[in-house]
Amino acid sequence: MLGEGILRGLGETARNFAGSFVSAERLTTVQYPEERVAPIEATRDFPFLVYDGEDWEAGLRCVACQICEKECPPKCIYIVKSTDKKPDALGKPQIYPARFDIDISVCMSCQICVEVCPFEAIKMDTEFELSTTDRFAGLLYDKKELAKSNEHYHKIHPTEAGEVDARLAEEKMKAEAKARAAAAAAQAKAAQAKAAAPPADAPASPQPAAPAAKASPASVRTAADAVASPEGDQQG
Amino acid sequence: MSGSAVVQDKKPGWNRPPLIEPEGEGELLEVAMGPHHPSTHGVFRMDVALDGERVIRLKPVFGYLHRNHEKIAEGSSYLASMPFTDRLDYMCPMTNNWAYAIAVEKLVGQEVPERAEYLRVIVGELTRVVNHASAIGFLTQEMGASGTPLMYAFKEREKILDLFEALTGARMMVNYMRFGGCRVDATPAWLDATRKVVAGLPKFVDEFENLLRGSEILMARCQGVGILRPELAVNAGVTGPMLRASGVNYDIRKVDGYGIYNRFKFRVPLGDHGDIYDRFMIRLLEIRESLGILEQALKDIPAGPVMDPKAKLRGFRPKPGEAYGRIEAPKGELGFYLISDGGPNPYRYRIRPPSLINLTILEDMCLGSNVADVILIFGSVDIVLGEVDR
Numbered sequence: 001m002l003g004e005g006i007l008r009g010l011g012e013t014a015r016n017f018a019g020s021f022v023s024a025e026r027l028t029t030v031q032y033p034e035e036r037v038a039p040i041e042a043t044r045d046f047p048f049l050v051y052d053g054e055d056w057e058a059g060l061r062c063v064a065c066q067i068c069e070k071e072c073p074p075k076c077i078y079i080v081k082s083t084d085k086k087p088d089a090l091g092k093p094q095i096y097p098a099r100f101d102i103d104i105s106v107c108m109s110c111q112i113c114v115e116v117c118p119f120e121a122i123k124m125d126t127e128f129e130l131s132t133t134d135r136f137a138g139l140l141y142d143k144k145e146l147a148k149s150n151e152h153y154h155k156i157h158p159t160e161a162g163e164v165d166a167r168l169a170e171e172k173m174k175a176e177a178k179a180r181a182a183a184a185a186a187q188a189k190a191a192q193a194k195a196a197a198p199p200a201d202a203p204a205s206p207q208p209a210a211p212a213a214k215a216s217p218a219s220v221r222t223a224a225d226a227v228a229s230p231e232g233d234q235q236g
Numbered sequence: 237m238s239g240s241a242v243v244q245d246k247k248p249g250w251n252r253p254p255l256i257e258p259e260g261e262g263e264l265l266e267v268a269m270g271p272h273h274p275s276t277h278g279v280f281r282m283d284v285a286l287d288g289e290r291v292i293r294l295k296p297v298f299g300y301l302h303r304n305h306e307k308i309a310e311g312s313s314y315l316a317s318m319p320f321t322d323r324l325d326y327m328c329p330m331t332n333n334w335a336y337a338i339a340v341e342k343l344v345g346q347e348v349p350e351r352a353e354y355l356r357v358i359v360g361e362l363t364r365v366v367n368h369a370s371a372i373g374f375l376t377q378e379m380g381a382s383g384t385p386l387m388y389a390f391k392e393r394e395k396i397l398d399l400f401e402a403l404t405g406a407r408m409m410v411n412y413m414r415f416g417g418c419r420v421d422a423t424p425a426w427l428d429a430t431r432k433v434v435a436g437l438p439k440f441v442d443e444f445e446n447l448l449r450g451s452e453i454l455m456a457r458c459q460g461v462g463i464l465r466p467e468l469a470v471n472a473g474v475t476g477p478m479l480r481a482s483g484v485n486y487d488i489r490k491v492d493g494y495g496i497y498n499r500f501k502f503r504v505p506l507g508d509h510g511d512i513y514d515r516f517m518i519r520l521l522e523i524r525e526s527l528g529i530l531e532q533a534l535k536d537i538p539a540g541p542v543m544d545p546k547a548k549l550r551g552f553r554p555k556p557g558e559a560y561g562r563i564e565a566p567k568g569e570l571g572f573y574l575i576s577d578g579g580p581n582p583y584r585y586r587i588r589p590p591s592l593i594n595l596t597i598l599e600d601m602c603l604g605s606n607v608a609d610v611i612l613i614f615g616s617v618d619i620v621l622g623e624v625d626r
Contacts, residue, residue: 005450
């Protein structure tokens with residue numbers, strides 16, 4: 001019969017229309033912004049810098065190694081290294097970013113900066129309501145705007161942040177154990193040197209021990225290590 | 237000037253004699269359809285010469301969305317091109333990632349772990365479902381079905397995009413695959429959610445088929461319109477559902493057996509007439525076959541790593557050589573051709589986009605049809621301008 005197909009199709013739409021009153025599954029839209037869908041944990045949009053502790057400037061994990069700047073596909077990251085060193089969370093003097101800017105209008109949320117960062121310093125945020133009236137300065141974030149606490153990271157990506165914290169704690173423990181071992185070795189060496197050397201040379205005896213103690217790193221990966229090895233890969 | 241055969245214009249290729257003769261008296265009318273025409277899926281122009289309502293010639297004009305992707309890729313590292321491939325065919329980013337990953341893996345001789353292969357098949361077939369459902373939705377939209385089938389398709393698309401977001405962090409710009417595996421592993425909860433969505437999809441396909449297949453309006457508009465002969469399709473290099481709707485049995489999943497596709501049981505639907513209705517039906521049937529593959533993949537997925545532990549993420553320099561990686565993307569054969577000169581960037585990076593090559597026979601399909609049919613034929617090709625212009 002002509003029109004049978006159309007009637008069958010109309011039956012489908014009628015079923016969906018009537019069904020939307022009784023079944024929540026058929027009613028798929030939400031009234032944003034009053035209603036919001038539940039956030040998905042893996043969601044990402046723009047990067048932020050993680051800091052530990054209370055003070056955002058002192059607690060930044062970033063050591064300005066510039067790997068993310070180099071790997072960023074649209075080149076939206078701009079970093080200026082500091083000329084001096086400041087103690088990081090572990091108390092070891094580190095280079096820090098004197099400037100760290102991300103142009104949010106250029107960033108394409110690809111997450112490559114997060115993947116290549118060896119210090120767990122840059123992570124993806126979930127804040128998406130970022131509209132501003134200033135299209136240039138308002139979308140160029142400096143390090144103060146980018147810095148967010150580790151607690152914030154735990155709030156938006158609990159599983160991932162837990163893993164990261166566990167990894168960092170393990171690294172810290174290893175570093176401390178290594179430092180202790182190195183210190184013990186240096187001490188033993190110093191004691192040996194002391195025993196071997198005549199007592200008249202007493203002021204000279206700490207000197208062979210000093211470079212050994214200095215070489216023992218407080219953390220496993222220093223900024224110098226991290227920059228040296230990938231650069232060797234890429235340009236060597 | 238009566239029935240003038242030559243339109244006076246300086247455009248190259250435009251002054252050749254028409255492929256079909258105008259009928260009757262009068263001048264030919266030149267119409268530029270697009271680039272801001274609501275039916276053009278983006279910024280695409282068709283220069284059409286009309287004899288009354290009949291199309292005498294048609295010239296597709298590309299390039300309005302050119303973003304220099306290939307040249308940018310030649311200047312950046314292999315990894316940095318991966319997020320850009322999401323933006324080629326933005327309806328199916330997963331398959332774009334996959335094709336590029338396959339090309340680079342061929343270039344460097346990288347193996348992919350078992351679980352990653354399964355995950356690639358799962359997300360790839362989900363992408364095919366999304367693409368085909370939306371393509372049918374857009375086709376009916378162009379027929380004047382003001383949005384109902386499209387919204388039904390988008391309702392299902394939303395569920396699949398939520399799965400993608402839970403897995404990768406983004407709905408469309410997923411940036412999921414890496415050379416030697418996938419970026420993140422799927423949790424058991426994600427696999428369960430996927431099984432639930434896949435279990436619900438046959439109901440949607442039934443509903444969709446009920447809604448459209450027998451509709452007299454759809455049949456009247458689609459059957460016998462925009463016929464593509466198999467010989468022409470093969471000669472022009474048309475691939476994907478377009479080619480199979482013309483009755484040529486060519487599916488790269490079967491022909492090449494890339495990844496682990498030879499482990500799955502699925503059939504390749506073929507058309508008989510090569511008209512718009514066949515293309516519509518092929519897409520509907522391919523969704524069903526994809527659901528079959530998804531069920532098998534979700535049942536058999538093994539445990540294990542999703543990244544080859546030896547795979548390097550960054551700073552790798554393939555040996556000088558070349559590689560062509562291709563897959564059966566939802567729109568046809570998507571290939572990436574890479575030449576390495578041993579540096580950190582590809583020396584040449586070339587994409588074989590199915591959308592562009594499927595568009596080249598647009599004039600042959602449209603000759604002699606009415607203007608309203610041109611829109612429909614164009615819609616049945618199923619293109620995304622991001623991939624046509626790159």
